[in-house]
Every structure is written in C-alpha cells, then in structure tokens.
Amino acid sequence: MEDLRLDSLEGVGPVTTRKLSDAGIHNIMDLIVRGPVEIAEVTGMDKETAEKIVNKARQQLIEEGLIAKDFVSATEIYKRRQDIGRITTGTNCLDTLFEGGIETQALTEVYGEFGCGKTQFCHTMCIMVQKSKEEGGLNGGALYIDTEGTFRPERIVSIAKANDMDPEKVLENIIVARAYNSAHQTLILEEAGSVIEENNIKLIIVDSAVGLFRAEYLGRGTLSARQQKLNHFVHLLVRIAEIYNCAALATNQVMASPDVFFGDPTRPVGGNVVAHTSTYRIYFKKSGKKRIARMVDSPHHPEMDVVFALSEAGVIDPEEDGKKKKKTTAKKTTTESVDSENPDPTEPNSE
Numbered sequence: 416m417e418d419l420r421l422d423s424l425e426g427v428g429p430v431t432t433r434k435l436s437d438a439g440i441h442n443i444m445d446l447i448v449r450g451p452v453e454i455a456e457v458t459g460m461d462k463e464t465a466e467k468i469v470n471k472a473r474q475q476l477i478e479e480g481l482i483a484k485d486f487v488s489a490t491e492i493y494k495r496r497q498d499i500g501r502i503t504t505g506t507n508c509l510d511t512l513f514e515g516g517i518e519t520q521a522l523t524e525v526y527g528e529f530g531c532g533k534t535q536f537c538h539t540m541c542i543m544v545q546k547s548k549e550e551g552g553l554n555g556g557a558l559y560i561d562t563e564g565t566f567r568p569e570r571i572v573s574i575a576k577a578n579d580m581d582p583e584k585v586l587e588n589i590i591v592a593r594a595y596n597s598a599h600q601t602l603i604l605e606e607a608g609s610v611i612e613e614n615n616i617k618l619i620i621v622d623s624a625v626g627l628f629r630a631e632y633l634g635r636g637t638l639s640a641r642q643q644k645l646n647h648f649v650h651l652l653v654r655i656a657e658i659y660n661c662a663a664l665a666t667n668q669v670m671a672s673p674d675v676f677f678g679d680p681t682r683p684v685g686g687n688v689v690a691h692t693s694t695y696r697i698y699f700k701k702s703g704k705k706r707i708a709r710m711v712d713s714p715h716h717p718e719m720d721v722v723f724a725l726s727e728a729g730v731i732d733p734e735e736d737g738k739k740k741k742k743t744t745a746k747k748t749t750t751e752s753v754d755s756e757n758p759d760p761t762e763p764n765s766e
C-alpha cells in the first residue's frame with residue numbers, strides 16, 4: 416500500500432520514519448495499531464506531537480475508507496459488518512455453533528484443559544482459511560504464533576490431504592513465528608503488519624495467548640504487571656484483526672477441575688483481561704473420546720453445546736468419526752487410549 420507510506424504524513428520526516436521502522440512501524444496502519452503512547456516512546460517525540468500524528472493517520476485512513484469514523488450511524492455499522500468474513504471450521508457441528516464459521520474483525524478465544532483439542536482446532540483452521548470463498552474459506556493465509564512449540568507441519572499435511580488440497584501449497588501459505596518469551600510474543604505481533612499485508616493473511620493464531628505470561632509472572636505480587644502486559648497484547652491483537660479484517664484465534668488454558676461438568680469452577684488463566692476483550696469465547700471439554708464445545712460468551716449467538724471429534728483430518732463431525740471407525744474396526748484399538756487421559760493433576764492452581 417504505497418499511499419500509506421509514513422512520510423506521506425505531515426510532520427514525519429526521514430529521521431522519524433527510520434525510528435518508527437526500527438520499531439516495526441512501517442506504514443500508517445501500524446501507527447494506528449500501536450497508538451500515540453508507544454509512538455512517543457519509540458521516537459522520543461512528545462506525547463502531544465505523537466497524538467497529532469496518529470490523529471492525522473486516522474484521518475487519512477478514514478478518508479480512504481480503510482477504517483471507520485469515530486461516530487457512525489447504526490446503518491453504517493450494519494454495512495461495515497457486511498465486510499466481515501467467516502472461515503468455516505470444516506465441520507457442521509462447529510459451524511452451527513459459530514453460525515457459519517469464525518469471524519474476521521473479531522477475536523475468538525478457545526479455552527479448555529490440556530488435550531481438549533485447542534491446538535488441533537488451530538491447525539485445522541490454518542487449512543480452512545485457505546479454501547475458496549465458495550467453499551467457506553477466505554482464500555487467504557494464516558499467521559501462526561506458536562508459544563508452546565506445538566505447531567506440527569505434519570498435521571497440516573494430513574489435514575490438507577483429508578481436504579483434497581495440495582499439502583505443499585497449503586504449507587506455503589502458513590507463516591509460523593515461534594515466540595520464546597512474552598516480550599518476544601508481543602514483539603512478533605507488533606511487527607506483524609507487513610507480514611499480514613504481504614501474505615494476504617486472513618487468520619492470526621496465537622497458541623497459546625497466555626502461557627508465556629503465566630510462566631514468567633509467578634506469584635501474587637506480579638499479577639497486576641502480568642495483566643497489564645497481557646492487556647496490551649490482547650488489545651493489539653484485536654486492533655490488528657479489526658484494521659486488517661483478519662480473524663484472530665487465541666487459545667487459553669484452564670485450571671483443571673476434572674470431576675465437574677459445565678458450570679464448573681474451571682476458568683481461563685488470563686482472567687478478566689482476556690474475557691472482556693474476546694468477542695467470542697468457546698469452551699472445549701473432553702467427553703470420553705468425543706469433545707464438547709460450548710459458546711460461552713457472545714454478543715449475538717445463543718448459548719449452546721455441540722459435540723465434535725478429533726482425527727487425522729483435524730476437527731471433524733462426530734458422525735464422520737463413526738464412519739471411519741466402521742471402516743477400520745480391525746485396528747481401532749491403537750487410537751483407543753489416546754483420549755482417555757485425565758487433566759494433569761499436577762497443573763498448578765495458582766492464579
């Protein structure tokens with residue numbers, strides 16, 4: 416986007432442009448994403464000047480129709496919502512839960528205990544976003560921020576094959592960023608703007624969003640520092656999703672409480688910060704060999720539960736699982752034990 420060059424803004428000369436791009440701010444969109452406080456910090460300019468520049472940037476983006484005005488009529492909001500894309504989950508059950516698939520311009524948070532299928536769901540969505548619009552995808556790429564080292568290209572290959580897609584092409588359209596600590600995780604997202612544009616990214620995955628923050632900030636004394644940093648990260652994610660019209664999908668662990676069902680005291684690790692920012696929150700729960708997904712919190716979806724399953728093909732409808740099993744009854748014992756793990760009893764319960 417050439418017309419979004421930083422130096423096209425009044426008051427931004429070559430020195431400021433360089434300072435900004437050193438900080439990963441490459442165009443006018445990035446200015447809006449990062450906001451005046453950060454702009455002042457990285458360039459050393461005073462806050463008022465930074466605010467002026469960000470306001471001008473906002474003005475320009477509004478004029479070009481790239482972002483919404485501050486005051487808009489409900490009709491305009493309704494129109495803008497028509498631009499929202501949806502990515503099919505490739506299953507009837509989860510598509511029913513999401514009313515068609517996961518949305519762009521929104522953050523979808525999937526939380527649940529270990530082994531409930533969060534990472535499998537993320538892998539599946541990396542393939543689904545690449546499908547054509549007719550097939551329920553967005554014909555776009557995926558950016559996978561992997562904080563746990565659990566991204567597996569082999570899983571992508573097998574899910575792609577199960578969907579009759581060319582695995583090599585599918586792998587090419589997934590950009591993986593391995594985050595090693597929470598500051599690195601934030602930095603990756605801060606610098607993601609140009610990657611998103613260049614690769615036509617339509618889905619940003621953060622698996623998991625909270626894990627590194629949780630590991631680094633231990634104990635009660637550090638709780639508010641952690642929430643503050645996490646807050647910054649999650650808001651950045653939401654802003655990027657809105658500005659670039661991408662879907663954001665973040666996973667979150669829960670403190671397991673194995674013997675109670677829904678309405679149980681398990682809650683997502685991120686606490687309120689994540690809860691208040693996510694547009695959609697889905698709870699995954701093990702139920703024997705199947706999985707249950709519940710829409711917990713949504714501005715307009717009804718609360719409901721659906722049953723899905725995990726397989727070589729990623730997340731699937733439970734009846735497909737039945738079909739596959741019929742074909743392979745002779746060797747079904749090999750996969751039998753995989754699902755029966757209990758949540759890790761050593762999982763720390765400290766928040």
Ligand SMILES: Nc1ncnc2c1ncn2[C@@H]1O[C@H](COP(=O)(O)OP(=O)(O)OP(=O)(O)O)[C@@H](O)[C@H]1O
Nearest residue numbers: 528529530531532533534535536725726727753754
């Ligand atoms: N190839 C496969 N075929 C069938 N099921 C699989 C396959 N790969 C993984 N699974 C299932 O996925 C489960 C693991 O799910 P996943 O890694 O998505 O959990 P998670 O929710 O991300 O857990 P964590 O919180 O530890 O990251 C396994 O227990 C298994 O049931």
Ligand SMILES: [Mg+2]
Nearest residue numbers: 533534565622
């Ligand atoms: Mg996982």
